[in-house]
Amino acid sequence: MSAALEVPVIECVGDSFAIGYQHGERLAARLRAFLADGLGRLDRLLPAPVTPSGLAPATIAYRRAVSAALPDLAAEVEGLAAGAGITSEQAWLLQIRREIMGYQRVPTSGDCTTYARLGSGAHPTVLAQTVDLNGDLDDQIAVLRISRQDSPRTVLLLSFGGLLGYLGVNSDGLAIGLNLVLGGDWRPGVPPYLAIRHLLDTCATAARAVEMLRTIPLASSRSLTLADPVDSYCVEAIESSIHLVAQGDSVHTNHFLHPDLVARDELNVFARNASIRRHTACTSTLAALPSTAGVPAHFDLLCQPPIRVPDHGDIRRERTVAAVVLTPADRRLHLRPGDPAHTETLAFQL
Template sequence: MYELYQVNILQSRGSAFNIGYYMGQKLKNKTIIGVYKEKMKPAIDIQQMESVFSAFAPHLIEELKGISEGLEISYKEAAAIFSGYDIPKMDAMGCSATITNDYYVRNYDFTPLLYDHIFSLVDSEVAYATAGFTQQVLGRLDGVNSEGLVMGLHFVSFKEFQTGISAWTAIRMVLDTCSDTDEAVKMLKEIPHAACYNFSIGDRSGNIAVVEASPMQVVVRENVSYLTCVNHFQQPEIHKKNREHIGFSQKRDAFMQDLKYQNLSINKMFQRFKDTQSPLFFKNYDELFGTLHTFAYSFSDSQVTTCLAQSNQVLSFRLSDWLKGEELLLSQMSGTIERENV
């Protein structure tokens, strides 16, 4: 069975509050808002949340306030639904990424039911500009900032699960405030993580890393020129925090490691990831493991390239041009979900 889906491209500039207000207005009456209301806790400790946000990205508090007014809901409710703080266990998601000195390419694999369907470009007065796919509105599944720092998340496990920051909110905090990989690693070591996640990271100087983060321990995996990242911890000291069965993740990692020796260009690597016949593309949407988008970034020219599943419609632009005021003309991307088990 085939099913079309769309992602809206939203572009906003200005104060943190106005950016949030714009997002709130655009999301009024959208299905995903009801889904998050149902999934999230009805209330969280606002004081604790604001304390954490104030330490890492205080402007996001103002953005939350803007979201609340845009949606015409209370700030207390908006914080519980969209902050990514003290959330219940969310269904597991998958992802595969390859990082080189020249580029970053990744697939995001999950279910369309918990997918914002938004690609957001934000030029804030108080933070680095960013472009990426949103999660829970405030957060980012993957993205890049105006300094050329790019990153994405990879779920590992719920071991040591605690009250803390979701991986997608952590990415937003890092992209908004960090200029390079070293700064990103430092912040990820300080953020109180709610669950076990990998973070794949690269910057325009060619400095690449994978941060393997659990609520109790954060370690860094580095390589001079080529790294891959999937859904299990590889550092021996935290290997016990993995899920019991990681063979599927290891198989994807081995495939990407083999690609290293082919010296692929970013365009060819992008095609490998988006190809429906690739070992990195999945159609298990009902098992929460279907490819929803492919995202790539070239460090040398700030070129962002992305597309949705089974789509020939590729969005490609230079973030540096958008920062100069060149608005994207495309307002929506389309993709196709093919359910294998129907």
């Protein structure tokens, strides 16, 4: 195992604009270079190159939708732009990259594998997942510690390429992970990454976060796994309709599990078969994992094939660019950045 990759840790304190400004200022050079690389590498991921002017209508539509639903996060995007020395449009582009990519039908062997296991006694609840992304985003990882001046709640967040939200845990012990699922109409609304950040900002429990999620006009389909020290929920979202898949222990990959949504699954056959294999492997391996297993054992699980997806040398294909083990009871985020089979564990705590 090699040494851990360097991961910036950014302390963000104050009002929404200030939090965004500190994030952008710390990563200014990296974000500008990322945008200069084919608009955040979109040119290498999409069938045809894109331009800022061509993306302007979508950027405006998403900005309006987020500003109406989550004005605090809209203000944070503006702070990100000011701090990084980029335009407002570029800062919004960083938030909606995945929405712009839409349904990716490139045959692939991976996207995220996520599971939750409720604890008992001295053995705490665990929410763990691989992070499988295309675009070679290992170099865009950052960890944010966020303290809003109007709230006693703090948030520990894993971010990629200037995203205000991705996955994480808050000081109440609410942890949230996610999986891509493909279905329904993707449309201007709140990107699920920003919705996750809003839930971490505002909710103390997994149950409350599920209730709050039902009020957010989501832009695209996702599965979320939400856990606190005593409870856990796995839900699937499609066109802002939230379907409960499981309460308690759960495993999710990238195909719909709720019976009402199976027929609406748009995952291509290659990706679906890979998703089923990962789901089966994770379910069986987790069942054999002792309840006394610690964080290293959970990383060992996440590094097993086919759960861990290696680099095939194609930037368009998803691969495992990080693995995370969240422990809500002690508000810790354990991270292996890059290929988790070859990097050491970093631990962050609120």
